Amino acid sequence: MSDTDLEAPEIHGASTADAEIAEPSHDNENRLTRDFVDTVVDHVEAGDADEARALVRPLHPADVADLFELAPADARAPLASALAELLDGDVLAEMNDWVRDEVLRALDARQVAALATELDTDDAVAIIEDMDLEDQREVLRALDPDDRAAIEEALSYPEESAGRLMQRDLIAVPEHWTVGGVLDYLRRNEDLTTDFWEIYVVDHAHHPIGTCKLSWVLRTPRDVAIADVMQREQTLIPVDMDQEEVALRFQKYALISAAVIDSAGRLVGMVTVDDIVHIIQQEAGEDILAMSGAGDGDINEPLPRTIRSRMIWLLINLATAMLAASVIGVFSGAIEKLVALSALMTIVSGMGGNAATQTMAVTVRALATNQLTSSNTWRMIGREWWIALANGVGLGALMTIGCQLYYHDIGLSMILLAAMIINSINAGLAGVLIPLGLEKLKVDPAVTSTVFVTTMTDCMGFFALLGLATLFNVQ
Amino acid sequence: MSDTDLEAPEIHGASTADAEIAEPSHDNENRLTRDFVDTVVDHVEAGDADEARALVRPLHPADVADLFELAPADARAPLASALAELLDGDVLAEMNDWVRDEVLRALDARQVAALATELDTDDAVAIIEDMDLEDQREVLRALDPDDRAAIEEALSYPEESAGRLMQRDLIAVPEHWTVGGVLDYLRRNEDLTTDFWEIYVVDHAHHPIGTCKLSWVLRTPRDVAIADVMQREQTLIPVDMDQEEVALRFQKYALISAAVIDSAGRLVGMVTVDDIVHIIQQEAGEDILAMSGAGDGDINEPLPRTIRSRMIWLLINLATAMLAASVIGVFSGAIEKLVALSALMTIVSGMGGNAATQTMAVTVRALATNQLTSSNTWRMIGREWWIALANGVGLGALMTIGCQLYYHDIGLSMILLAAMIINSINAGLAGVLIPLGLEKLKVDPAVTSTVFVTTMTDCMGFFALLGLATLFNVQ
Numbered sequence: 006m007s008d009t010d011l012e013a014p015e016i017h018g019a020s021t022a023d024a025e026i027a028e029p030s031h032d033n034e035n036r037l038t039r040d041f042v043d044t045v046v047d048h049v050e051a052g053d054a055d056e057a058r059a060l061v062r063p064l065h066p067a068d069v070a071d072l073f074e075l076a077p078a079d080a081r082a083p084l085a086s087a088l089a090e091l092l093d094g095d096v097l098a099e100m101n102d103w104v105r106d107e108v109l110r111a112l113d114a115r116q117v118a119a120l121a122t123e124l125d126t127d128d129a130v131a132i133i134e135d136m137d138l139e140d141q142r143e144v145l146r147a148l149d150p151d152d153r154a155a156i157e158e159a160l161s162y163p164e165e166s167a168g169r170l171m172q173r174d175l176i177a178v179p180e181h182w183t184v185g186g187v188l189d190y191l192r193r194n195e196d197l198t199t200d201f202w203e204i205y206v207v208d209h210a211h212h213p214i215g216t217c218k219l220s221w222v223l224r225t226p227r228d229v230a231i232a233d234v235m236q237r238e239q240t241l242i243p244v245d246m247d248q249e250e251v252a253l254r255f256q257k258y259a260l261i262s263a264a265v266i267d268s269a270g271r272l273v274g275m276v277t278v279d280d281i282v283h284i285i286q287q288e289a290g291e292d293i294l295a296m297s298g299a300g301d302g303d304i305n306e307p308l309p310r311t312i313r314s315r316m317i318w319l320l321i322n323l324a325t326a327m328l329a330a331s332v333i334g335v336f337s338g339a340i341e342k343l344v345a346l347s348a349l350m351t352i353v354s355g356m357g358g359n360a361a362t363q364t365m366a367v368t369v370r371a372l373a374t375n376q377l378t379s380s381n382t383w384r385m386i387g388r389e390w391w392i393a394l395a396n397g398v399g400l401g402a403l404m405t406i407g408c409q410l411y412y413h414d415i416g417l418s419m420i421l422l423a424a425m426i427i428n429s430i431n432a433g434l435a436g437v438l439i440p441l442g443l444e445k446l447k448v449d450p451a452v453t454s455t456v457f458v459t460t461m462t463d464c465m466g467f468f469a470l471l472g473l474a475t476l477f478n479v480q
Numbered sequence: 481m482s483d484t485d486l487e488a489p490e491i492h493g494a495s496t497a498d499a500e501i502a503e504p505s506h507d508n509e510n511r512l513t514r515d516f517v518d519t520v521v522d523h524v525e526a527g528d529a530d531e532a533r534a535l536v537r538p539l540h541p542a543d544v545a546d547l548f549e550l551a552p553a554d555a556r557a558p559l560a561s562a563l564a565e566l567l568d569g570d571v572l573a574e575m576n577d578w579v580r581d582e583v584l585r586a587l588d589a590r591q592v593a594a595l596a597t598e599l600d601t602d603d604a605v606a607i608i609e610d611m612d613l614e615d616q617r618e619v620l621r622a623l624d625p626d627d628r629a630a631i632e633e634a635l636s637y638p639e640e641s642a643g644r645l646m647q648r649d650l651i652a653v654p655e656h657w658t659v660g661g662v663l664d665y666l667r668r669n670e671d672l673t674t675d676f677w678e679i680y681v682v683d684h685a686h687h688p689i690g691t692c693k694l695s696w697v698l699r700t701p702r703d704v705a706i707a708d709v710m711q712r713e714q715t716l717i718p719v720d721m722d723q724e725e726v727a728l729r730f731q732k733y734a735l736i737s738a739a740v741i742d743s744a745g746r747l748v749g750m751v752t753v754d755d756i757v758h759i760i761q762q763e764a765g766e767d768i769l770a771m772s773g774a775g776d777g778d779i780n781e782p783l784p785r786t787i788r789s790r791m792i793w794l795l796i797n798l799a800t801a802m803l804a805a806s807v808i809g810v811f812s813g814a815i816e817k818l819v820a821l822s823a824l825m826t827i828v829s830g831m832g833g834n835a836a837t838q839t840m841a842v843t844v845r846a847l848a849t850n851q852l853t854s855s856n857t858w859r860m861i862g863r864e865w866w867i868a869l870a871n872g873v874g875l876g877a878l879m880t881i882g883c884q885l886y887y888h889d890i891g892l893s894m895i896l897l898a899a900m901i902i903n904s905i906n907a908g909l910a911g912v913l914i915p916l917g918l919e920k921l922k923v924d925p926a927v928t929s930t931v932f933v934t935t936m937t938d939c940m941g942f943f944a945l946l947g948l949a950t951l952f953n954v955q
């Protein structure tokens with residue numbers, strides 16, 4: 006082995022390794038460069054598939070998936086045909102759902118079935134579950150009976166459940182075996198899975214009774230019983246558990262893999278952390294998109310679908326904006342008398358909206374991460390009360406001074422102060438109570454809170470300022 | 481082993497296992513119940529520490545950490561004293577930073593040092609890095625020299641870098657060893673780490689040249705060379721890489737562990753996925769808090785600190801709201817003539833704000849997950865342009881019909897339509913261009929986008945409607 010080899014092992018996306026290639030495939034944040042994507046697409050369009058394959062072959066499957074995502078939509082089908090031989094199951098498993106649909110449409114059912122066969126059950130299911138029923142049936146028919154049965158069973162579990170996430174290939178051994186017995190079993194059975202991180206120990210009824218990290222197996226003499234090495238305390242995942250809940254368990258207990266059990270407590274599969282990492286990232290990022298009404302926020306979603314989902318959200322918000330505007334309508338007499346109110350009211354409602362959004366974001370995240378429970382709900386409400394009061398008094402005082410200096414109208418300034426304090430408290434309480442209430446009603450607070458909260462802060466902002474102005478007849 | 485034992489293995493937080501305990505410690509979402517927390521706190525307050533310890537002893541370290549977080553702030557110090565013997569490093573590593581500070585303050589430096597000694601370097605660093613410099617020094621003095629050197633070195637790397645995340649205890653073997661040699665080495669050396677998932681193969685200069693999953697070691701006959709089993713393609717993490725970047729690599733390549741190298745390419749540590757899972761969750765959830773101006777959004781942060789950070793954000797937004805209000809002030813003549821404008825202008829600006837927030841959330845997430853690169857930036861801008869146009873025309877037409885039916889003023893209705901379309905396009909472009917621009921300027925788009933974007937949609941919303949009304953002299 007030459008010195009150069011020693012100093013430059015293959016490193017994914019590290020610029021040192023890439024520097025030697027004429028065309029660097031990755032930028033310094035490990036993303037495919039625009040030039041690289043364009044070059045591959047150009048080769049395909051020029052009918053030079055060999056050249057394109059030569060460029061793509063060294064890439065990691067995750068990067069091949071990225072290539073398809075980054076390529077223009079109309080280039081994806083030709084790209085799929087040209088790179089068909091490089092499109093293995095790992096690439097498809099890494100691909101965005103919408104992009105994968107486009108790619109799969111460029112392949113026939115037999116090719117898809119061949120891809121599905123080489124995958125773990127969970128990855129095959131991830132690919133097949135998104136297809137049309139008819140395409141699904143065609144692919145399933147082309148699979149061999151064992152794979153078909155496994156995938157059909159997985160599809161029988163609810164979407165986003167542990168049953169769909171799990172893989173069936175795992176290592177389970179009886180409790181009376183020794184470490185040496187386990188080692189021999191692993192070495193002699195060629196058809197066992199090669200990718201596992203823990204061994205499950207089961208009793209005669211196939212109930213998991215302990216888990217053993219591979220490092221413990223390796224560190225223990227052959228004649229020790231596996232039951233003496235394993236850890237009895239384990240996190241078992243019921244097969245119908247929601248994937249978000251599974252992800253929270255993995256996080257909380259720092260799991261690498263976990264046994265999945267059916268309703269009778271029998272071991273039926275395992276979930277590994279690499280599948281969970283995607284879910285954690287997705288679930289944590291979902292809240293911001295949900296709170297903003299951006300749907301899935303998937304930049305590869307077809308445009309008409311995106312427009313529809315966003316417009317529905319804006320329509321609902323438009324209805325609530327009209328409600329707020331009607332509050333202004335009721336008090337138009339006050340504005341006619343003093344047009345300055347029309348400028349000040351937007352400040353009161355805007356400040357309330359911003360303060361409520363802060364509180365709401367904190368509450369939604371605390372709920373999603375299981376940090377906010379019945380034990381600390383009152384403490385949280387109390388916190389937000391004090392924060393709202395402090396903000397209302399502090400910022401209200403500031404605005405009042407500004408208002409007095411600008412308009413020289415002490416009545417108007419006092420009303421502004423009162424309205425700011427009222428709306429700040431309204432915002433703080435709405436921001437925490439509305440998500441909490443929705444959660445109690447089993448409605449996703451991330452999706453629905455914003456509409457209610459902004460309606461409350463807008464309406465109350467306008468009502469407080471214009472109502473007080475009317476009441477005290479400021480003009 | 482009795483039948484009951486077989487049917488009810490220890491399951492973290494599963495209700496079946498808990499049903500047998502008089503006081504169920506977990507609810508059905510695997511969170512500690514309020515009753516349980518209250519009971520423990522009551523025992524401590526009543527001076528009945530034994531009873532409290534008996535309740536807490538069966539809990540997983542992550543649940544003990546939760547107990548401290550859920551307990552009222554003034555109960556945490558007494559709780560720490562009563563449960564001191566159950567407070568091991570694993571518990572502290574799982575604990576919220578602010579809560580841990582309170583707990584550590586109830587212990588002396590020697591106790592903290594004892595805790596730090598039993599931890600992996602990364603967990604010990606996580607605990608020590610948050611302490612005051614003086615406390616840090618005291619704890620470091622109490623550590624034994626090896627641990628101290630390891631922790632001091634880790635602390636010498638930048639915050640949130642791979643160097644702080646990594647642990648030093650790993651298994652590295654020379655490339656010429658056989659699988660049998662590796663097994664013997666692992667069995668015979670008692671002081672090696674027991675928690676590892678992969679073995680690193682290094683050359684004579686301690687450069688990592690390959691990685692070997694433990695399952696491959698276990699599945700391979702003893703006489704095969706480790707170099708023939710290992711995977712040469714590996715993801716190496718430079719010691720100064722930012723933890724967010726590390727997390728993206730783990731996600732992209734579905735890693736379980738990765739070798740960390742110094743600037744000379746030598747193996748200095750490893751990062752494991754269980755440490756990364758927290759970071760992924762945190763970084764993905766951070767965006768929503770940052771975009772809402774809620775700072776860390778940590779519900780355990782001391783109140784004055786939270787009030788300060790939130791008020792600063794609201795102050796900035798207040799300044800921009802005054803800018804928007806001044807636009808109204810400029811056109812107060814138009815409002816005096818037609819007070820209906822004061823209601824309609826809030827609808828135009830509100831719709832723009834909502835549409836911009838959707839676009840902004842999608843852009844911020846796509847940037848954070850490396851989905852948006854120079855290859856597809858223009859496509860993304862084009863998408864948002866079409867979405868904005870569709871929303872502006874669709875919702876604008878709807879509002880125009882409503883306006884006409886309500887006010888019977890065709891001039892006003894036409895101006896409203898024009899303003900809605902203008903502000904929708906303004907919102908869509910601001911929502912995508914401002915985060916992209918900030919990212920180019922190396923400013924975190926999640927933190928700063930909102931202020932600019934809402935200012936643009938508010939000002940433009942008011943300006944478009946009131947300006948057009950003035951221009952066409954609607955009254």
